[in-house]
Amino acid sequence: MSPDTHRATAAAILPLVGGPDNITSVAHCMTRLRIGLHDRALVQDESLKALPAVLGVVDDDTYQIVLGPGAVARVTPEFEALVEEGRAGAPRAAEPPRPVTAAGLADRGAALREARKARNATPLKLFLRRVANIFVPLIPALIGCGIIAGLAGVLTNLGLLPTLVPALAAIASGFMSLIAVFVGYNTAKEFGGTAILGGAVAAIIVFPGVAKIEAFGEHLSPGQGGVLGALAAAYLAVRVERLCRRWVPEALDALVTPTLTVLVAGLATLFGLMFLAGEVSAAIGAGATWLLAHGGAFAGLVLGGLFLPLVMLGLHQALIPIHTTLIEQNGYTVLLPILAMAGAGQVGAAIAVYVRLPRNRSIRTTIRSALPAGFLGVGEPLIYGVSLPLGRPFVTACVGGAAGGAFVGLFNQLGVAFGSTAIGPSGWALFPLLHGGAGTVPTLAIYGGGLAVGYLVGFLATYFFGFTRQMLADLDTDPDPEPTSTTAEPAKQPALT
Structure with a gap:
């Protein structure tokens, strides 16, 4: 465009x-x-x-x-x-006309969003969304560096351009080596502190000199604790900064507040948070590996089946710190390809709705416009515009996601582990980011097979179980029939009794 x-x-x-x-x-x-x-x-x-x-x-x-x-x-x-132009008095754009859409489903979807918002305004869930807001701005860099890392891997495996590979590896790894700094910066900004102080405290985690420091009987290692340690360190810095702003005289604020913030939060990071966050990060990595190695198919079924409700609730981005931690440790997150199967189930369900409602031009138009985004992993238009307002198709879409997740999880259990080198894309858009020890072709084939299973099971489950007879009777009509030509022969009217 x-x-x-x-x-x-x-x-x-x-x-x-x-x-x-x-x-x-x-x-x-x-x-x-x-x-x-x-x-x-x-x-x-x-x-x-x-x-x-x-x-x-x-x-x-x-x-x-x-x-x-x-x-x-x-x-x-x-x-x-x-x-900015509008606030300065520039002319504003005229309101566009309102074309006809699937208004009934849209109204119902809006009502469901309002109800969901009211149910989920709890302190814990609001906190999780704030954590997600810290990582969302990092996604473009994660995607770009992830694709470059994948390209470097392909060239290495093919033995091509050996002089270029180290440059690509440096470009791909530079951001990841300093991601803790960006997380610290965004954390302080999100929680109302001075962003650069959050970045300064988080930078301690990746400083090579921390290897000389001993905490809990062990020498620290650069990067220990990763993004979780950076998040905790920057959040602590915000709390220290606020306390200083309250008690430090204004005349001394510019000198004392940043000094105490970095000093107190930095010492706590070195002699506590790095070690604790490192243990949590290691537990996350070991837990994900164990889960898929021992309960692969079942774990994939549960993860793939429950991810759509998380998207519906807006809580799926709370998983970003976990994905980022796995990428830091292993170079890829094994969870994302499984969770992506939920989108495949959603696409299959939407196609089944399209087939089952041949007379409802409004709903079919909505599906046609939303399907391309659905294939690329953007599921909200299909969720809020089609499956969730209809009810049953949302459940059957989850069934399709569970089947695709079980397929991918099974291969993890069989020893063919793979994942995504970045977070953000899903569906077909995830193919360039896939990486695994079994090689490119098997990795792509397993992920593609999982998508196919998700599409097929989502379609079949919705086609056969997604509608009651009454739903079909109510929905399989044209809510906005095209006007007949004035020159056409008038249809016979039914006799009145």
Whole structure:
């Protein structure tokens, strides 16, 4: 798409979220434009979902508009620019027309989102979302470095371009070697501290000189504790900084507060947090390996079957620290290919809904527009626009995800372990990021086989068990029939009795 197209998309979205004066913050993740709002009531949900570029919306702690990978990174700066122009008095884009969509399902999906939001505003879940917000901005770098690492591996296996491989390895590894610093920076920023102080404290973890320090009877190693240690260290720095701001006189604040923050949090990191976070990280790695080695098929079934509800609840990004820890330890996360099978079950279920409702043009149009994103692992449009409002197809989609997860998990149990070198993509978009000890071809074949199983089981489960007779009677009609031509021969009218 051209820059004009991205600006047009941003211009179409802005009035539908209440205009520039209703915007408090703008950010984006892998697939979503995340907007903070003054007044949620000003948002026109149905008009947003009717825009061709919008794949779905998620109403959470921020209002999230699903635009898909790639597009969101280009639309966001245009949206930010329009917000600034609008606040400065620039003309605002006119509201686009509202095309006909599957309005009934959309309304029901919106109601389910509202109910889900009310149920999940607990302190624990809000904290988990904040943790997810720390890692979401890192995903583009994880993806780029992961693909470059995979390319370096392919060239090494093929014996090609040996002089280029070390350069690619350096490019891929540079970010990962300092990821703790970025996590610390984002943690302090998310929890209301000075971001650079969070990064400074987290940088202690990757400093080579920590090898000279002994804690709990052992010498520390650079990187010990990884992203979990960085998160804990930066969060502690925020608490120390807030305490200092409260008690340190203003005249001394610029000198005393940053010094005490880095000193206190740094000592706690070196003589406690690094060791403890290292033990937790090691337990996560050992636990994931043991789980798939001993309960592969069953573990895959459970993980693949439960992931869609996590996506529905918006809690799936709380798994990012676990994925990142596994990537730090092993070079890839074995969990992501299994969890990706949930999206395959969702796609299969949506295709079955399409086949079972041949007369409902509205729902079929929604499915056709959302399926390409579904194949690439963006599941929200199909979840909130099709399966979840219908009820049963959401359950049968989970069955498809469980079957695909069991397939991939079985091969892990048989010793063919593989994973993703980065997090973020799913579906077909995950193929370039796959890596395993069995080689490229077996790894791709097993993952592709898992997707096929997920598609097939999701389709069959939904086709045969996704609808009751009454549901079919109610849904398999055209809610918006095309008008007949005025020149056509009039149809015979039924006799009145």
